[in-house]
Amino acid sequence: MKRRVIDFHAHVFPEEIAQKAVNHIGTYYTIRMQGKGILPDLVQSADKSCIDYIVIHSTATKASQVKAINDWVAGHSSERLIGFGTLHPNMTDAEEEFERIISLGLNGIKLHPDFQGYKADDPRMDKIYSLIENRLPVLIHCGDEKMDNSSPKRIANVLNRFPGLTIIVAHLGGYKKWQESMEYLVGRNLYMDTSNAIRYMDTAFAVKLIKKHGTDRIVFGTDYPSVYHDDELKVFNKLDLSENEKDDILYNNAAGILGLPV
Secondary structure (H helix, E strand, O other): OOOOOEEEEEEOOOHHHHHHHHHHHHHHHOOOOOOOOOHHHHHHHHHHOOOOEEEEEOOOOOHHHHHHHHHHHHHOOOOOEEEOEEOOOOOOOHHHHHHHHHHOOOOOEEEOHHHHOOOOOOHHHHHHHHHHOOOOEEEEOOOOOOOOOOOHHHHHHHHHHOOOOEEEEOHHHOOOOHHHHHHHOOOOOOEEEOOOOOOOOOHHHHHHHHHHHOHHHEEOOOOEOOOOHHHHHHHHHOOOOOHHHHHHHHHHHHHHHHOOOO
């Protein structure tokens, strides 16, 4: 029987800027990028691994980019490709754009404190968090070796101030900051995705973190174009988890967030 899978974390870009964006991500994180960052390549990878749904997004590094990115993601969303919008702390019309995101049919918000140039718990973000709270889920990049904008501690501060947020923290609560994730985020009322985490972690520690947080609050993600689905699923399937736990992480938990059939 085929196992259902939702990829909760995939980046995709217009073809004219995709190569530049992929190169930038790979250089910044010093990782070899597998994918091309364009829709045909993403869909081909997903088809090969029989992925049911993919959450797609792109982060605005400038306030002036927000509307164009949201229009592009909405224009390329479908029943299978579930679009998340973006916002930026320097926006002067965040409330208007948030309502437009909803009218466009986008299903959540993606934020990246490091690339967007703000600290996750910066008071400038309070208006944006207030807009999102109890309305849409928000996927937040978490963890960086070069700065603390998105540190697990700062994400914890956000949750303390906005307990109604449905937060999905990327990279099991902190890219290369997993001890801090254990200290500040594990066990809190939020979700974590597995993207760009389990392949860099000690397998036993990854399972320990996942189980301590709760397998009902973990979702699978690839962080495409960092990696293709087939390779990431091979890493995931090596984790010492029960079949039911894998089903929850690969599909059921994400379906609950997104309102998809379980």
